[in-house]
Amino acid sequence: xxxxxxxKLTGIIGVLLPAVFISIFPLVVxxxxxxxxxxxxxxxxxxxxxxxxTIQNYFDIWSVAPLAxxxxxxxxxxxxxxxxxxxxxxxxxxxxxRFRFRGRQFYQLFLLGIQMFPPIVIIxxxxxxxxGLNMVDSLTTVVALNAIFSLSFAIWMLSGYFSTIPxxxxxxxxxxxxxxxxxxxxxxxxxxxxxxxAVTIFGxxxxxxEFLFALTFIRSQDKLPLTIGLFKFVTRxxxxxxxxxAASLLTTIVVVVLFMLVQNQxxxxxxxxxxx
Amino acid sequence: xxxQTIAVRMEQPSTTYRALTxxxxxxxxxxxxxxxxxxxxxxxxxxxxxxxxNMFIAAFSTVDTLGRTVDxxxxxxxxxLINDARMPQIIRQTAIFGFGTVALxxxxxxxxxLILNTEFRGRTVAKALILIPWAMPxxxxxxxxxxxxxxxxGVLNYTLSQLGIxxxxxxxxxxxxxxxxxxxxxxxxxxxxFMTITFLAGLQAIPPHIYDAAKMDGASPWRxxxxxTVPQMRTVIMIVTLLSVIWAFRSxxxxxxxxxxxxxxxxxxxxxxxxxxxxTNLDFGAGYALAVCIFAVLIVFSLIYTxxxxxxxxx
Numbered sequence: 001x002x003x004x005x006x007x008k009l010t011g012i013i014g015v016l017l018p019a020v021f022i023s024i025f026p027l028v029v030x031x032x033x034x035x036x037x038x039x040x041x042x043x044x045x046x047x048x049x050x051x052x053x054t055i056q057n058y059f060d061i062w063s064v065a066p067l068a069x070x071x072x073x074x075x076x077x078x079x080x081x082x083x084x085x086x087x088x089x090x091x092x093x094x095x096x097x098r099f100r101f102r103g104r105q106f107y108q109l110f111l112l113g114i115q116m117f118p119p120i121v122i123i124x125x126x127x128x129x130x131x132g133l134n135m136v137d138s139l140t141t142v143v144a145l146n147a148i149f150s151l152s153f154a155i156w157m158l159s160g161y162f163s164t165i166p167x168x169x170x171x172x173x174x175x176x177x178x179x180x181x182x183x184x185x186x187x188x189x190x191x192x193x194x195x196x197x198a199v200t201i202f203g204x205x206x207x208x209x210e211f212l213f214a215l216t217f218i219r220s221q222d223k224l225p226l227t228i229g230l231f232k233f234v235t236r237x238x239x240x241x242x243x244x245x246a247a248s249l250l251t252t253i254v255v256v257v258l259f260m261l262v263q264n265q266x267x268x269x270x271x272x273x274x275x276x
Numbered sequence: 277x278x279x280q281t282i283a284v285r286m287e288q289p290s291t292t293y294r295a296l297t298x299x300x301x302x303x304x305x306x307x308x309x310x311x312x313x314x315x316x317x318x319x320x321x322x323x324x325x326x327x328x329x330n331m332f333i334a335a336f337s338t339v340d341t342l343g344r345t346v347d348x349x350x351x352x353x354x355x356x357l358i359n360d361a362r363m364p365q366i367i368r369q370t371a372i373f374g375f376g377t378v379a380l381x382x383x384x385x386x387x388x389x390l391i392l393n394t395e396f397r398g399r400t401v402a403k404a405l406i407l408i409p410w411a412m413p414x415x416x417x418x419x420x421x422x423x424x425x426x427x428x429x430g431v432l433n434y435t436l437s438q439l440g441i442x443x444x445x446x447x448x449x450x451x452x453x454x455x456x457x458x459x460x461x462x463x464x465x466x467x468x469x470f471m472t473i474t475f476l477a478g479l480q481a482i483p484p485h486i487y488d489a490a491k492m493d494g495a496s497p498w499r500x501x502x503x504x505t506v507p508q509m510r511t512v513i514m515i516v517t518l519l520s521v522i523w524a525f526r527s528x529x530x531x532x533x534x535x536x537x538x539x540x541x542x543x544x545x546x547x548x549x550x551x552x553x554x555x556t557n558l559d560f561g562a563g564y565a566l567a568v569c570i571f572a573v574l575i576v577f578s579l580i581y582t583x584x585x586x587x588x589x590x591x
Contacts, residue, residue, distance in 0.1 A: 004497045011391040019388055020405045022465065026420040027408060029431055033423065046434040088319055091312035099309035102302055107313070112585065113578050114324060116519060118526040120547045121570050124554055124563050125331030126323065148323045151316060180308065209413040211529045216555070227415035231533055234419055241423055248416045259411035260404065 027252070034058070034246035041242045057246035064240065067247055069222050070229035074208055074251075076139055077225055081146035082203035085154045088147070089199065093158035094184055098167065111152040119149055120212055130217060137219040145213045150203040157202075161195030162188060201262045205255050226251045328571070335564035353565035360562065362541055362549070369456070370545040374524040377463045378517055381471050384464065386513075389475030390505075410469035418533035421462045425449050425534075452542035455535050459543050462534060463527050471516055478512035479505070511584065518581045522574060546570050 033041065035053040061067050096104060126145065135141040165188055173183035189196065214228045224232070230251065233244050335353055337345035357363060392403055409417060424432050425448035433445040449455045486504055528547045531537060537544035537552060544552070546566065554563030
């Protein structure tokens, strides 16, 4: 027993602590740098913690870069793609759980298969189609593409929630004069709100973290989302790291808070993919 | 015997008819399901299936300067790719990157899951902190790592030199081997949360009573781990590993932000090279060919993955 305890203690000190340290390290560096003055960042030696903490960077970033525009665009992509994904996913998930139609299994396998498909592999094909539709340099394109790549997870997750609701509940609602769709909207959706919340936040995070589609399709500066906007900063000749880290922290806070809110549902949903 | 004959005779002329009525009944019962599925099917068809088909056609055609495909049915693009002197290097780097990051992630994530599966104070906090890399926007964390690796002002060089490990500052992202290792490191860093959580879920699904017998026999924790835990976790490990290999193809952003494949293509993997071929070198033909090759590899992995998942769901 004591050997097991020693082993556990060794594990916590030798594996867990370093892992936690490395996991949060970039966040710590980001926070620390964002409160430094430009002299402290550029005159060696580097420091871990700011010697003279300042919040000046958080005021300056709004004027040195069109950060507000980047924020707005990321919001549009995050909210727009989530809304679109939900509109498409709710009916599909309902059909998959309440009907035993031909091709149901095929569609489920298809969803599972594309679930993990990295968009980069087909980006050239998407580029051809988007160019053909004359939709280059448009936020709509980025919204639509993000919705598509959140869609299979959304359908999968919502099906899981819908299937736990007994069909009798809808039948009762239909007896009361609801149509089948009405019963779905009035009875099923309210009952599966944890799933809807999880899917919403997952979709929003996907859109917020979006990189590839905006990199490929967005040309005008006033349509760039935060991720690409900040990346363009890095590749410029002179990087103002203290300002960049301040903007990065604002970008991060939005999704980290959301993530922590639905951490349990989200991990359960994602894990069920690997482990169903 | 007589019954059987009748049944056979009745069935024989009617297979087509039955198929038709079958479909009619199917349509009558499930019309609504098809209606509800239609929007998502159209969306997938337009932005997923159509691009894939389009890409395949383009890969086997000549693409003119305006991006139009002419004379379908040529292997010229694949020949260009085979004659590309950089391809062997790219393939080697992709394999090392893909399998290397996955192996390293398993090696870190499995012990982490084992520890998080035990009771101790601060466990919830530790779990939440381990998840941080997953929650952070990937582009932003890659930018921050670039800052940490910075040659003159980066905190990594400073720390290592303070500890006496290095004498002179290292240009982490400028030297090919170091840059490649750095990219792998960041990829592992970002993959650990998902794998740890999946392993943890797998461990928690192991019925506790299987350990009772081992406890009574006085088995060491190590034997208990090898004889009980590992066999129970085999499928989970297999599935997650496969999933991660597929996901390693997602590593586009980390490399693009850290090094853009440089210096001298030494940190390029297939997906970044594909992007460069098309959008930097404007050699779309070779790009399509490479994309089709990666696609084929991914399909094989995905089929194995769905096969394993399917088997488990039947069981």
